[in-house]
Amino acid sequence: MTSxxxxxxxxxxxxxxxxxxxxxxxxxxxxxxxxxxxxTSTIVTALANGAEAVIPVAEIPEALAxxxxxxxxxxxxxxxxxxxxxxxxxxxxxxxxxSPREFTRERVAGKTIVASTTNGTxxxxxxxxxxxxxxxxxxxxxxxxxxxxxRPAAHLLVVCSGTMEQTAYEDxxxxxxxxxxxxxxxxxGEISDAAQxxxxxxxxxxxxxxxxxxxxxxxxxxxAIAELREDIAFCLRRDAFPLVAxxxxxxxxxxx
Numbered sequence: 001m002t003s004x005x006x007x008x009x010x011x012x013x014x015x016x017x018x019x020x021x022x023x024x025x026x027x028x029x030x031x032x033x034x035x036x037x038x039x040t041s042t043i044v045t046a047l048a049n050g051a052e053a054v055i056p057v058a059e060i061p062e063a064l065a066x067x068x069x070x071x072x073x074x075x076x077x078x079x080x081x082x083x084x085x086x087x088x089x090x091x092x093x094x095x096x097x098x099s100p101r102e103f104t105r106e107r108v109a110g111k112t113i114v115a116s117t118t119n120g121t122x123x124x125x126x127x128x129x130x131x132x133x134x135x136x137x138x139x140x141x142x143x144x145x146x147x148x149x150x151r152p153a154a155h156l157l158v159v160c161s162g163t164m165e166q167t168a169y170e171d172x173x174x175x176x177x178x179x180x181x182x183x184x185x186x187x188x189g190e191i192s193d194a195a196q197x198x199x200x201x202x203x204x205x206x207x208x209x210x211x212x213x214x215x216x217x218x219x220x221x222x223x224a225i226a227e228l229r230e231d232i233a234f235c236l237r238r239d240a241f242p243l244v245a246x247x248x249x250x251x252x253x254x255x256x
Contacts, residue, residue, distance in 0.1 A: 050109030077116030176202025
């Protein structure tokens with residue numbers, strides 16, 4: 001398998017890094033966004049089960065406005081871990097929450113889904129001007145890495161969506177896993193310290209990722225909600241779906 005003729009590999013750990021991206025020229029950059037628990041894992045699962053596209057939006061009114069324009073879309077999203085209900089929207093209950101296990105083929109095949117996420121949406125918007133933006137998770141890690149190898153870019157930017165304004169441990173693990181797979185192609189270029197750190201954290205945890213989730217605030221929060229705790233193991237399944245999810249200029253994420 002050929003290695004990319006790359007010049008740099010960089011990882012961003014927190015949303016505090018997003019603002020600077022607006023001032024950067026990302027024309028020769030491929031950006032990979034991770035929001036492992038759970039936005040990008042849910043997006044990848046929806047596409048694997050036949051959804052036409054997922055449109056991530058930050059706020060409930062954005063989702064409702066898109067439903068007005070396109071009555072056939074499904075609304076998905078959560079607040080405090082649970083599906084958005086009618087009392088939060090003025091009368092419209094969302095069709096789905098943010099658990100990837102809800103996004104079955106029976107529910108999403110052939111559908112466009114408008115998903116209200118917070119940090120994931122911010123991450124996608126921050127790097128939307130890159131040459132290409134990919135939505136990644138443990139679920140489609142190998143497919144994403146293979147895609148990057150086959151389409152070398154001068155710079156690879158791995159974006160961890162984080163939690164509120166802080167680092168999310170599970171996103172760093174996934175970023176480290178991707179860096180590890182692609183490392184040989186970047187050793188002669190510039191590798192950021194953050195990429196090195198992410199890879200080392202992944203190396204320390206890869207043998208039992210589920211056990212490593214004791215360090216993840218998001219995982220502990222999900223584990224405390226009976227109907228959501230199985231999402232943790234679901235989202236850690238390595239290479240379950242052989243697909244690549246690409247963010248298009250119109251804001252739609254679709255598989256290629």
